[in-house]
Amino acid sequence: LEYSVQSMLVNGSNAVHVGVERFKPSRTPNPKLTGYFYALTITAHDAIFGGAVGGYALLTMPDRTVRRVPLGPMHVATVSNLPQGNYEVQVKARGASVSAQTFRLSKDQTANLAAVTRGDIAVVGGALLAGLVGIPLLSRTRRRRIFAFLRHPARSRRRTATEEAG
Secondary structure, rough: OEEEEEEEEEEEEEEOOOOOOOEEEOOOOOOOOOOOOEEEEEEEEOOOOOOOOOOOEEEEEOOEEEEEEEEOOOEEHHHHHHHHEEEEEEEEOOOEEEEEEEEEEEOOOOEEEEEHHHHHHHHHHHHHHHEEEHHHHHHHHHHHHHHHHOOHHHHHHHHHHHHHHH
């Protein structure tokens, strides 16, 4: 008679691979089972400048409980001994917008989230503003070419190629 392990629930997640662990009670009355546990490293970075951001992370476990994980001085945290399963991580950063990341943990993994900070918004807004302010400074023919390209990009490229060839 042989048995195989179907589940070993840890925090709402099955920590074994179904049917892989097998044992015979006649030979092994107290079997030692192997569960699969992994480390998760959590970090967040600024979307444009790449600097580390965030004070803490919210880690949603497979059983839907939420753990608050403080990020260290380098804005990184590692959570060890997590059973394989589906997780969600969200980093909380003051003055930044960070979207949550959902993933299946089946090996040691890093969740690196991108944060949109006020500095990112200022850079993108400044670039757009500079572009809008700069358009009137262009000559009339260049403005017409730019607006024609924006209205019909494929046609404008063909026309430009034809002008250059002829």
